[in-house]
Amino acid sequence: xxxxIGNGGGRKRGLAPVINVTPLVDVVLVLLIIFMVxxxxxxxxxxxxxxxxxxxxxxxxxxxxxTLTVDRNxxxxxxxxxxxxAQCLAELRRVYAENPRQKLLLRGDATLPYRVxxxxxxxxxxxxxxxxxxxxxxxxxxxxxx
Numbered sequence: 001x002x003x004x005i006g007n008g009g010g011r012k013r014g015l016a017p018v019i020n021v022t023p024l025v026d027v028v029l030v031l032l033i034i035f036m037v038x039x040x041x042x043x044x045x046x047x048x049x050x051x052x053x054x055x056x057x058x059x060x061x062x063x064x065x066x067t068l069t070v071d072r073n074x075x076x077x078x079x080x081x082x083x084x085x086a087q088c089l090a091e092l093r094r095v096y097a098e099n100p101r102q103k104l105l106l107r108g109d110a111t112l113p114y115r116v117x118x119x120x121x122x123x124x125x126x127x128x129x130x131x132x133x134x135x136x137x138x139x140x141x142x143x144x145x146x
Contacts (some may be wrong), residue, residue, distance in 0.1 A: 065105040065133075066095055068124075072109040088124055088141055096127050107135040 068088065069077040076088035083091065095102055104124050108117040117134070124132045 064101050066092075067105045067107060067135075068092070068120065069107040070109065070112060070116060072119060074110045074112065074121075088120075089127070092124060092127050092129075096129060100128060100130075102129065103131040103133070104129045105133050105135055 054126055066078065071077070074085070075082050076085055077083070078088060078091050092104070106117060106124070108120075108122055121134070
């Protein structure tokens with residue numbers, strides 16, 4: 001913090017504090033850059049590489065979706081709980097029995113063979129889920145200009 005001596009023309013005489021805000025601005029800019037890099041890479045649930053498409057449907061914020069994630073090793077995850085395919089199907093039956101209107105979102109790793117995800121999709125429909133969605137990432141267009 002710096003000090004300046006008054007010019008003597010006003011009522012206040014003596015020393016007046018002057019605050020240097022440059023370090024504060026530097027810290028805020030560094031935090032802004034960190035958040036700009038970290039936030040887009042955050043995902044809900046288990047980290048997997050998503051398939052990309054040119055345009056994807058938006059999911060309303062008020063919808064309560066049950067998310068089923070299948071990673072590249074075909075390990076199924078529901079509500080942050082890893083399980084086998086048989087356990088996963090039993091959990092889906094239990095959830096459907098409690099709430100037949102429950103919506104299901106399937107997330108599969110991009111390296112996973114599609115037949116595996118197709119099997120989970122078929123099983124969910126056979127259980128009775130009326131709304132089964134597949135999660136995808138939206139591809140970005142990059143321009144040479146910036």
